[in-house]
Amino acid sequence: MKHRGPYPLVRRVPVAAFLLLAGCDMSEPVASTPSPAQVGVYTLEAQSLTLATDLPGRTAANRVAEVRPQVSGILVKRMVAEGTEVKQGQQLYQIDPRTYQAHQARAQANLVTASNLAKRYERLLKTNAVSRQQYDDAFAAWKQAQAEARMADINVQYTRVLSPISGRIGRSAVTEGALVTDGQAQELATVTQLDPIYVDVTQPITQLLKLRRALESGKLQKAGEDSAAVSLTLDDGSVYGQTGTMKFSEVNVDPSTGSVTLRAQFPNPDRQLLPGMFVHAQVKEGVRENAILVPQQAVFRDSRGVAQSWVVKNDGSVELREIETLRTVGNAWLVGKGLSDGERVVTEGLQRVRSGIKVQASDASNVDLANDLSKAAATAVSAN
Secondary structure: OOOOOOOHHHHHOOHHHHHHHHHHHOOOOOOOOOOOEEEEEEEOOOEEEEEEEEEEEEEEEEEEEEEOOOOOEEEEEEOOOOOOEEOOOOEEEEEOOHHHHHHHHHHHHHHHHHHHHHHHHHHHHHOOOOOHHHHHHHHHHHHHHHHHHHHHHHHHHHOEEEOOOOEEEOOOOOOOOOEEOOOOOOOOEEEEEEEEEEEEEEEEHHHHHHHHHHHHHOOOEOOHHHOOEEEEEEOOOOEOOOOEEEEEEOOOOEOOOOEEEEEEEEOOOOOOOOOOOEEEEEEEEEEEEEEEEEEHHHOEEOOOOOEEEEEEOOOOEEEEEEOEEEEEEOOEEEEEEOOOOOOEEEEEOHHHOOOOOEEEEEEOOOOOHHHHHHHHHHOOOOOO
């Protein structure tokens, strides 16, 4: 008989039993809950917004006068320097007047002779010393002498070439000693009136029709007494300091471009604007009540090109919302549909957002909306 030792039962206990007993003493691990994503939001606020359209254009002179001689002769003197301001009626050139002064003296002498003859025949006619025909001929000769004397006076005056308008005189095409002729094709100089100055801009007819429909439907209200006011941005990006007024629009559409021309007039006291400059004019369209402006950081597009925004609901969850963007307004979008006053849109942490998840929202720090949107509200620029 074999000896089993003092602990025979212990040797027969399965190893699994020890593991089971040991497992009873181990604590169960607790699953950790992820913290809500941190996002920056902007709270939408409906506001009254004055809308304007940015239109390209060029400046044009208010008046342009080409100075030409009205009598022939040798140019003896130029009276003003090129590029200076001249007044209407100011003398610009002097043509040699001696020939015309001689014609003037002869015409005056002929006038005296004709006048004396007509008066003598008038006395003789009363006594029938001359016939009625003789008197009529003498009277007609007197009238003709008067006309010739007036023409001689005018020609002498024309030797003094005057400025027809006030403005700035350009480059002189002739110098002293040159022969100029009455009605010549080449002008002596050009005088351009720069104050006020015109700005001609073009607007697509489709945009003009859309604006008219918006005004008719009530979506846009007229901007009040200053609805014709126009502001100007120069080609270097600087803002012109004077405000212009809209004068008229062309009645015809350019068939090659599908656009109409609008003309505005601006004060130009410092002659900062010169004809032919490329500019951008901001033309007021009207006022949109309860306008919703959304920061551009909150708007993105899907593969279809549809604009979307993440909206944080009251329970802290996020919702993907399709929206209708009408135009850019500064650094914001003007939204037509999809968002309402008081809703919160995500502008920061977009990469951490998924539909339906909870987020922890705080005011956005990536945009200065109070500054950007206040500037945008002053001038809203169409999105092209």
